[in-house]
Amino acid sequence: MARSDSGESVLERVVRILEAFTPDAPALGVGEVARRAGLPPATASRLVADLVAHGLLVRDDRRVRVGTRLWELASRASPTLSLRETAMPVLEDLHRVVGHHAQLGVLDGDEVLFVERLSADRAVINLTRIAARLPLHASSSGQVLLAFASTVLQERVLARPLGGFTRNTITDPAALRRVLAEIRERGVALCPGHIHLDATGVAVPVRRPDGQVVAAVSVVVPNDGEAARTVPALTEAARRIGSRLTH
Amino acid sequence: MARSDSGESVLERVVRILEAFTPDAPALGVGEVARRAGLPPATASRLVADLVAHGLLVRDDRRVRVGTRLWELASRASPTLSLRETAMPVLEDLHRVVGHHAQLGVLDGDEVLFVERLSADRAVINLTRIAARLPLHASSSGQVLLAFASTVLQERVLARPLGGFTRNTITDPAALRRVLAEIRERGVALCPGHIHLDATGVAVPVRRPDGQVVAAVSVVVPNDGEAARTVPALTEAARRIGSRLTH
Numbered sequence: 043m044a045r046s047d048s049g050e051s052v053l054e055r056v057v058r059i060l061e062a063f064t065p066d067a068p069a070l071g072v073g074e075v076a077r078r079a080g081l082p083p084a085t086a087s088r089l090v091a092d093l094v095a096h097g098l099l100v101r102d103d104r105r106v107r108v109g110t111r112l113w114e115l116a117s118r119a120s121p122t123l124s125l126r127e128t129a130m131p132v133l134e135d136l137h138r139v140v141g142h143h144a145q146l147g148v149l150d151g152d153e154v155l156f157v158e159r160l161s162a163d164r165a166v167i168n169l170t171r172i173a174a175r176l177p178l179h180a181s182s183s184g185q186v187l188l189a190f191a192s193t194v195l196q197e198r199v200l201a202r203p204l205g206g207f208t209r210n211t212i213t214d215p216a217a218l219r220r221v222l223a224e225i226r227e228r229g230v231a232l233c234p235g236h237i238h239l240d241a242t243g244v245a246v247p248v249r250r251p252d253g254q255v256v257a258a259v260s261v262v263v264p265n266d267g268e269a270a271r272t273v274p275a276l277t278e279a280a281r282r283i284g285s286r287l288t289h
Numbered sequence: 290m291a292r293s294d295s296g297e298s299v300l301e302r303v304v305r306i307l308e309a310f311t312p313d314a315p316a317l318g319v320g321e322v323a324r325r326a327g328l329p330p331a332t333a334s335r336l337v338a339d340l341v342a343h344g345l346l347v348r349d350d351r352r353v354r355v356g357t358r359l360w361e362l363a364s365r366a367s368p369t370l371s372l373r374e375t376a377m378p379v380l381e382d383l384h385r386v387v388g389h390h391a392q393l394g395v396l397d398g399d400e401v402l403f404v405e406r407l408s409a410d411r412a413v414i415n416l417t418r419i420a421a422r423l424p425l426h427a428s429s430s431g432q433v434l435l436a437f438a439s440t441v442l443q444e445r446v447l448a449r450p451l452g453g454f455t456r457n458t459i460t461d462p463a464a465l466r467r468v469l470a471e472i473r474e475r476g477v478a479l480c481p482g483h484i485h486l487d488a489t490g491v492a493v494p495v496r497r498p499d500g501q502v503v504a505a506v507s508v509v510v511p512n513d514g515e516a517a518r519t520v521p522a523l524t525e526a527a528r529r530i531g532s533r534l535t536h
Contacts, residue, residue: 052299053339063366092300108367110397113404116363118420119310120355127419131408134381150357157360162378172374173365 069105143262147183154184182231182243183258189225190255210235242269316352390509394430401431429480429490430505436472437502457482489516
């Protein structure tokens with residue numbers, strides 16, 4: 043692939059430009075794109091123009107945004123979207139029964155990536171969004187995915203500093219190790235106040251028919267000691283989603 | 290941007306590779322990617338390797354798929370996703386009331402692009418999927434978006450051959466012109482059997498607080514003459530979505 047003087051591929055620079063756009067900064071001036079992507083302004087400007095010409099970015103007044111075309115290319119053949127589509131009717135039922143937030147997360151790298159979230163207007167606080175990430179050790183979905191992940195990944199996570207969100211986040215590797223063993227045994231992760239003191243995350247694994255864990259389905263409910271009541275509905279939802287997965 | 294001997298930019302080739310993946314062909318061998326993208330096998334192979342290295346494609350056995358990373362980059366800062374997130378609680382309520390399919394479409398190019406769809410397990414047949422497209426003249430969402438689009442776009446669509454899905458699809462430009470005027474007056478499009486003889490699409494415009502139409506919210510219900518009963522629920526849903534849009 044064509045490389046610049048600095049040895050970077052064009053694709054590398056395109057990825058850095060796309061990474062510049064975040065939920066908090068969905069529209070950026072070209073100068074800001076250059077700064078965030080660490081590219082010379084002229085280079086950024088040329089690449090942005092090319093991305094706009096292909097509809098991957100769109101101009102909006104004097105700023106640029108991620109284009110619908112990029113979303114379409116990324117979504118229409120995406121295994122993520124097909125998991126999400128399979129899970130959606132079940133997730134809706136779960137959301138109706140439990141209220142608050144119902145979400146679906148997958149393991150991506152060393153984090154949980156949330157591919158869907160249904161929220162009620164007056165739901166308890168929840169720090170995740172769709173396409174947002176959380177560390178594996180801190181969230182209920184992450185703990186479920188980590189508990190059933192390879193030992194290589196588990197040891198890598200356990201060897202690193204475990205950052206805390208609240209005083210309830212598990213930051214001690216030995217404690218996390220015990221929690222993961224418990225999750226494997228009981229099939230559920232309960233995280234009262236681990237991400238936000240007012241909320242409890244509850245997650246269970248979604249298994250393909252061959253038994254492999256491919257996702258976590260979770261709810262975020264108030265931290266009032268009643269969260270465990272959601273477990274039967276979660277388990278049933280995970281069973282229904284899993285039974286629909288063919289690959 | 291770096292160009293190949295044929296004068297194409299790298300980005301152009303990357304887009305053609307991404308376009309090779311569709312809902313019906315989400316996983317492809319590299320040879321098939323090359324064929325669909327119209328690229329020499331060696332070129333396709335090099336670009337696929339670079340896309341895999343960046344997580345935009347992922348290897349799956351001997352084939353490649355669209356990667357979660359591409360979906361994440363495209364989604365997290367996407368205005369499409371933010372419209373979808375805003376609309377979601379309302380769309381869920383609509384789906385609960387109407388059953389069958391509730392969907393949200395936006396104008397993209399000369400087509401309607403569906404950015405969300407909620408379906409019941411036993412819903413009437415529906416040919417759309419998320420991130421799928423339909424022609425503007427043939428679908429209820431498309432007719433709504435066309436009715437409130439620029440006259441330039443309207444004239445362009447009216448000047449072209451209007452393809453038929455069923456014997457009910459409007460393929461006569463003069464008839465379509467009358468239908469668009471009616472939609473502007475009544476604020477609703479009703480398409481009994483236009484896409485599939487057993488289904489009726491009903492769509493209404495979603496307006497931003499400044500009055501601009503930015504999306505269509507629609508339902509797909511049986512073609513049994515009862516479809517117009519869904520109009521009040523649709524109108525209320527569109528009003529609620531519109532009132533939440535800030536830009």
